[in-house]
Amino acid sequence: MLGLCRLCGEPGELQESHVIPSFVYRWLKETSATGFLRFSDSPNKRVQDGYKEHWLCLPCEQRLNVWETRFATDVFHPLSLDGRQRVNYEAWMMKFCTSISWRALLKIQESGLAHFTPSQKVAVNQALDIWSKVMLDKLPHPGRYEQHLLPLDTIVENSSGALPANINRYIGRTVGMDAIRSESTAFVFTKMSKFLVLGFIDVSHPRQWVGTKIHVRAGAVGMMSYSVPIQLRDYLADKANSYASLVSNISDTQRSKIEQVVRKDLDRVARSRTFDAMRNDVELFGRAAFDVHKPKGKR
Numbered sequence: 257m258l259g260l261c262r263l264c265g266e267p268g269e270l271q272e273s274h275v276i277p278s279f280v281y282r283w284l285k286e287t288s289a290t291g292f293l294r295f296s297d298s299p300n301k302r303v304q305d306g307y308k309e310h311w312l313c314l315p316c317e318q319r320l321n322v323w324e325t326r327f328a329t330d331v332f333h334p335l336s337l338d339g340r341q342r343v344n345y346e347a348w349m350m351k352f353c354t355s356i357s358w359r360a361l362l363k364i365q366e367s368g369l370a371h372f373t374p375s376q377k378v379a380v381n382q383a384l385d386i387w388s389k390v391m392l393d394k395l396p397h398p399g400r401y402e403q404h405l406l407p408l409d410t411i412v413e414n415s416s417g418a419l420p421a422n423i424n425r426y427i428g429r430t431v432g433m434d435a436i437r438s439e440s441t442a443f444v445f446t447k448m449s450k451f452l453v454l455g456f457i458d459v460s461h462p463r464q465w466v467g468t469k470i471h472v473r474a475g476a477v478g479m480m481s482y483s484v485p486i487q488l489r490d491y492l493a494d495k496a497n498s499y500a501s502l503v504s505n506i507s508d509t510q511r512s513k514i515e516q517v518v519r520k521d522l523d524r525v526a527r528s529r530t531f532d533a534m535r536n537d538v539e540l541f542g543r544a545a546f547d548v549h550k551p552k553g554k555r
């Protein structure tokens with residue numbers, strides 16, 4: 257497919273690539289026992305592998321692949337095996353997180369971002385532009401459009417009693433992305449199993465986030481002290497509860513019925529560009545895990 261690369265703007269043969277990297281889905285499949293991957297027994301590729309888009313020319317695709325491989329090898333797999341360690345990273349980490357936030361926000365933006373205010377929508381375009389420049393080495397750092405990485409098991413340890421019992425399964429077994437906003441905050445959020453990448457779009461109080469900020473040259477991630485706004489923990493607990501009620505309410509008969517519905521819906525999702533359709537797709541990986549577009553208290 258010929259077109260203009262969404263990253264560098266050059267014309268070329270556009271590659272089909274994942275919005276959320278394929279190593280995440282591979283790992284989930286390889287390590288699956290029960291849980292959402294029952295849906296992946298379907299031969300439908302979209303269920304198994306997540307969103308793919310023809311966005312990038314070959315050189316840009318290769319550029320992203322290098323960062324993905326480093327993240328998978330140095331961070332994702334070691335910390336998935338044993339979260340009680342700390343691993344160091346180098347300059348590739350900023351590029352990787354930037355590429356994740358850029359892809360997720362680009363995908364979500366296509367659906368309109370109806371819950372964002374006009375000024376937040378302006379900030380979305382600025383963030384996408386700055387992140388492109390960071391990936392292309394035209395800017396040394398993303399400025400206020402910071403990248404953050406949070407291994408979620410740390411949250412569980414730090415918040416005894418306040419989280420639902422299935423939080424680990426929710427954290428470990430779901431994948432997805434969302435754009436979250438309040439009056440004072442907007443960020444894009446990509447959850448790859450227990451790794452949460454956050455790209456700041458418009459955050460008034462960035463200092464509420466301690467230990468999560470990705471540094472340009474080098475840093476460490478894993479077993480260390482993190483502190484995040486309480487709303488994030490509440491949000492994750494909420495989503496874990498929704499996930500639990502989905503899983504517990506499914507009988508075997510229902511399960512096969514749901515699978516049929518899901519397969520039917522997916523054909524529609526494949527054609528659709530609307531946000532609701534995207535959300536349905538995401539729900540396969542954890543019911544309502546990314547349904548935050550209603551203000552809290554109005555569910």
Ligand SMILES: [Zn+2]
Nearest residue numbers: 261264313316
């Ligand atoms: Zn390109």
